[in-house]
Amino acid sequence: xxxxxxxxxxxxxxxxxxxxxxxxxxxxxxxxxxxxxxxxxxxxxxxxxxxxxxxxxxxxxxxxxxxxxxxxxxxxxxxxxxxxxxxxxxxxxxxxxxxxxxxxxxxxxxxxxxxxxxxxxxxxxxxxxxxxxxxxxxxxxxxxxxxxxxxxxxxxxxxxxxxxxxxxxxxxxxxxxxxxxxxxxxxxxxxxxxxxxxxxxxxxxxxxxxxxxxxxxxxxxxxxxxxxxxxxxxxxxxxxxxxxxxxxxxxxxxxxxxxxxxxxxxxxxxxxxxxxxxxxxxxxxxxxxxxxxxxxxxxxxxxxxxxxxxxxxxxxxxxxxxxxxxxxxxxxxxxxxxxxxxxxxxxxxxxxxxxxxxxxxxxxxxxxxxxxxxxxxxxxxxxxxxxxxxxxxxxxxxxxxxxxxxxxxxxxxxxxxxxxxxxxxxxxxxxxxxxxxxxxxxxxxxxxxxxxxxxxxxxxxxxxxxxxxxxxxxxxxxxxxxxxxxxxxxxxxxxxxxxxxxxxxxxxxxxxxxxxxxxxxxxxxxxxxxxxxxxxxxxxxxxxxxxxxxxxxxxxxxxxxxxxxxxxxxxxxxxxxxxxxxxxxxxxxxxxxxxxxxxxxxxxxxxxxxxxxxxxxxxxxxxxxxxxxxxxxxxxxxxxxxxxxxxxxxxxxxxxxxxxx
Numbered sequence: 001x002x003x004x005x006x007x008x009x010x011x012x013x014x015x016x017x018x019x020x021x022x023x024x025x026x027x028x029x030x031x032x033x034x035x036x037x038x039x040x041x042x043x044x045x046x047x048x049x050x051x052x053x054x055x056x057x058x059x060x061x062x063x064x065x066x067x068x069x070x071x072x073x074x075x076x077x078x079x080x081x082x083x084x085x086x087x088x089x090x091x092x093x094x095x096x097x098x099x100x101x102x103x104x105x106x107x108x109x110x111x112x113x114x115x116x117x118x119x120x121x122x123x124x125x126x127x128x129x130x131x132x133x134x135x136x137x138x139x140x141x142x143x144x145x146x147x148x149x150x151x152x153x154x155x156x157x158x159x160x161x162x163x164x165x166x167x168x169x170x171x172x173x174x175x176x177x178x179x180x181x182x183x184x185x186x187x188x189x190x191x192x193x194x195x196x197x198x199x200x201x202x203x204x205x206x207x208x209x210x211x212x213x214x215x216x217x218x219x220x221x222x223x224x225x226x227x228x229x230x231x232x233x234x235x236x237x238x239x240x241x242x243x244x245x246x247x248x249x250x251x252x253x254x255x256x257x258x259x260x261x262x263x264x265x266x267x268x269x270x271x272x273x274x275x276x277x278x279x280x281x282x283x284x285x286x287x288x289x290x291x292x293x294x295x296x297x298x299x300x301x302x303x304x305x306x307x308x309x310x311x312x313x314x315x316x317x318x319x320x321x322x323x324x325x326x327x328x329x330x331x332x333x334x335x336x337x338x339x340x341x342x343x344x345x346x347x348x349x350x351x352x353x354x355x356x357x358x359x360x361x362x363x364x365x366x367x368x369x370x371x372x373x374x375x376x377x378x379x380x381x382x383x384x385x386x387x388x389x390x391x392x393x394x395x396x397x398x399x400x401x402x403x404x405x406x407x408x409x410x411x412x413x414x415x416x417x418x419x420x421x422x423x424x425x426x427x428x429x430x431x432x433x434x435x436x437x438x439x440x441x442x443x444x445x446x447x448x449x450x451x452x453x454x455x456x457x458x459x460x461x462x463x464x465x466x467x468x469x470x471x472x473x474x475x476x477x478x479x480x481x482x483x484x485x486x487x488x489x490x491x492x493x494x495x496x497x498x499x500x501x502x503x504x505x506x507x508x509x510x511x512x513x514x515x516x517x518x519x520x521x522x523x524x525x526x527x528x529x530x531x532x533x534x535x536x537x538x539x540x541x542x543x544x545x546x547x548x549x550x551x552x553x554x555x556x557x558x559x560x561x562x563x564x565x566x567x568x569x570x571x572x573x574x575x576x577x578x579x580x581x582x583x584x585x586x587x588x589x590x591x592x593x594x595x596x597x598x599x600x601x602x603x604x605x606x607x608x609x610x611x612x613x614x615x616x617x618x619x620x621x622x623x624x625x626x627x628x629x630x631x632x633x634x635x636x637x638x639x640x641x642x643x644x645x646x647x648x649x650x651x652x653x654x655x656x657x658x659x660x661x
Contacts, residue, residue: 006650013266014068014343016306018087020106021097022640023076026069026127029060029098030251030260031073035331037068037257038062042332045150055430059084059304059345061328061478063237063260068330070345078640079428082410085114085375086291086356086539090306090345090362093120097258098143100132100248106585107639108162113612121238121269123245124262129157129164130250140246146614149244151206152234154263155256156197157248158190167256168197171205171230178255208233211242231266238267271343274476275308279370283469285363286312288348289372293356293407295442302334302347303354308372310342318351318360325349355406377409379645381631384432384449387422397422400443404435411435418531428631429637435553457533457574457651458526458566465540466565470557474546479551480545483507483515486564492651496520507542509555515611516540520556522562527571533629533651537562576624578646581617583609588615588638595633599626613644621649 019027035041040062057080058073067502074084079615088094094115098108112253115122125556126139136157144151155167159176166177168189175193176184189197205225218225225233237243242494248265272282280287292304301443314337316323324409327334327347340346354360357374361367401413401422412425426432432449437444472479490497507515516539521531544554580601582592586608593603601620609615622630627646634642 013270014354016070016091016345018072018074018085018094019097020074020093020094025097025099026251027097028073033251033254033257035060036063038064040330055080058096059329061330079431082377088120090291092274094120096122096124097127099128100126102138102142103534109146116148119241120239126248127250128250149645150246151246153200153202153246155248156200158193168193168586170200172227180253211237235267239269245514280308283310284368285361286310288360289358289368290354290358296331300350303351307340307342307344311339313339321351321353346605356409382428383425383452385421385423385452386447389446397445418455423452451628456530457536458528458571459531459574460489460571462570464565464569466561468557468561470553477648478548479553480548481557482543483557484538485542485561485562487569488536490534490536495536497536501538501540514551514554514559518563522559525656526568538566572637574651575654577621577649577652578624579649580622580644580646581619582644583640586643591637592618596620
């Protein structure tokens with residue numbers, strides 16, 4: 001870590017951009033390319049070890065043509081989608097990175113929807129344009145089907161010999177040829193591209209005219225607007241999230257990356273504009289919001305935050321804690337600074353009480369925070385039982401898990417009272433594996449994981465009458481109790497019931513509560529080892545000894561009667577059944593139904609998902625024992641897009657392989 005003090009800000013006002021997109025779209029390569037062209041190429045060794053691309057958010061700082069920039073490389077893995085949503089709440093603009101393939105346009109749909117719902121300005125960068133097999137207009141059409149905003153093609157590709165070798169800028173109407181590792185070369189517009197370029201140019205003007213009457217009048221009067229006028233209108237519409245620019249490139253070859261930088265400089269809203277959009281007053285105490293928390297070795301806990309009002313100074317007291325460092329990330333390595341300006345994304349040191357999503361302020365009371373609602377964490381879809389390899393670490397594990405859950409709102413920790421297990425709930429196998437790695441890396445805890453136990457229950461098919469007698473003589477007072485009970489099944493969900501039918505004092509009144517308590521205690525573990533539910537126990541008769549009887553004796557006799565009686569009452573297993581709702585693009589609805597049926601699911605029906613055109617909700621009743629790895633198979637069969645929600649519905653008799661197991 002560099003300990004030198006960096007400049008508080010570059011000459012330009014700070015702005016921030018998030019690179020978002022599906023796993024494998026090339027976001028990280030584009031992140032490296034953007035920083036590299038700005039002279040701040042990240043060091044790979046600075047990345048957290050043990051984490052693959054697509055699972056770890058990266059923050060980079062740079063200066064480009066005098067402007068100060070923070071760039072976020074957001075995770076592409078769907079299991080870390082919440083981390084991406086949190087990052088989007090902190091930036092001025094998002095760049096949606098995708099591939100030039102119609103078939104993969106669907107994978108961008110959830111990202112576009114999130115951006116639109118939150119009115120976050122964004123543009124699209126079609127990466128790997130050198131692999132384009134079809135037509136750009138077809139890729140654009142496939143993307144437009146999932147965007148409520150009009151997509152404006154800024155560049156028309158130039159093909160030579162079947163390969164994309166350059167582009168025509170639709171606004172300036174200039175043509176450029178790509179040159180590996182160098183700026184593109186200005187060329188004449190090839191004759192075979194001119195008609196397509198003119199079509200794209202006219203389409204862009206028509207869209208901009210929909211939002212500007214003056215431009216519409218010029219078009220109707222056949223007056224060509226100047227290039228400067230077009231750029232100004234595009235900036236206004238882009239910043240207000242009315243339109244979405246679409247640029248082309250190949251980040252690995254640096255094709256189109258300089259052109260993207262120019263678009264970012266021109267069309268990314270300034271920090272003050274973003275703050276105004278979020279309803280944050282420019283005057284007042286310093287205000288920041290944490291969007292990501294990490295533990296970075298010797299630097300300790302780092303809270304990645306956006307500074308909404310400032311300046312924020314090292315050593316300030318935020319929410320009652322003294323700030324222990326302000327860091328920027330040139331080259332991916334923390335460099336300490338003395339302050340941070342409004343609009344900057346920085347890492348704040350040693351704020352132990354600051355959880356992800358927390359608002360931080362130097363104000364004494366609650367700050368005036370405008371509309372800084374943090375995204376709601378999604379419900380868990382995967383779980384693992386976790387145990388320490390050394391039992392002496394149990395207390396340490398509990399504290400570590402509490403800290404991790406505070407840092408990561410999508411991580412839930414629960415103790416299952418029925419199975420006795422500590423269970424991690426999260427967004428998938430990769431998410432929980434990353435949590436296990438953090439336990440080892442940050443806390444020195446080695447743990448073992450396993451599939452959580454299913455909380456089976458037991459009940460009985462028929463009623464039985466059971467008699468038990470306890471008679472012991474060990475010198476002095478002995479132990480004596482005699483009970484006769486009826487054990488009978490009850491309706492599903494009716495629970496345990498104890499009934500006293502003693503007449504004539506055969507069992508004294510003072511011992512009857514002990515019989516009821518012991519009978520209920522005996523249902524905690526039935527013949528198969530699981531809790532027994534929905535039974536009624538009736539005390540019908542018994543005898544006692546005036547000297548040797550006691551509460552303890554009647555408890556022991558009752559437990560004997562229950563153990564023998566439950567085994568005779570034709571016990572059987574009950575398994576929990578959940579109401580499950582799968583949400584998938586309608587192209588995968590039939591596949592989702594087959595998936596549920598293959599897991600002993602009872603399909604209840606399907607319908608279009610509310611406010612999600614093109615998506616369906618498939619509802620079913622599915623045994624809990626079939627749900628452990630459902631999310632893994634669902635994602636593999638739906639291009640990573642499927643999700644599900646669940647809630648307990650009822651207990652049902654366990655059948656098939658569950659009973660056999």
